[in-house]
Amino acid sequence: MAQEIERKFLVKGDFKPEAVKQTRIIQGYLSSVPERTVRVRVKGDKGFLTIKGIGSESGASRYEWEKEISVAEAEELLAICEPGVIDKIRYIVKSGEHAFEVDEFFGENQGLIVAEVELKSEEEAFEKPAWLGEEVTGYTKYYNSMLMKNPYKHW
Secondary structure, three states, X not given: OOEEEEEEEEEOOOOHHHEEEEEEEEEEEEEEEOOEEEEEEEEOXXXXXXXXXXXXXXXXXXXXXXXXXXXXXXXXXXXXXXXOOEEEEEEEEEEOOEEEEEEEXXXXXXXXXXXXXXXXXXXXXXXXXXXXXXXXXOOXXXXXXXXXXXXXXXX
């Protein structure tokens, strides 16, 4: 069973000069219940189907399964997803031994920028860049599956 371990933070400064890559992501959810989210995503020129299980008590780890599918298949599945679409640009920013995925949201979530770092264990240390803000790991309102239901602009 694949386990995803990551910590999530708000972004409080300018990270873009440090970005080594950026990719547009459009995603929707076939299921957004916390016990099993089923996500469909077009990421650049690739499509993906991802299933995630319920998170640990800390919110830092959970089961994740992902399979690449064609963009055409992803677009067909996006058409039958639950209401609400996530539209964002993901920047990759290296910091020490790790790479942060920084998501800048658009549409209903315009103005929200969050950074995630993937870890080997919940206790693994990592270098925190100056632009990293408050930690929001485990805060469900920052989950993409919740942002489609209760967008940032309504907070």
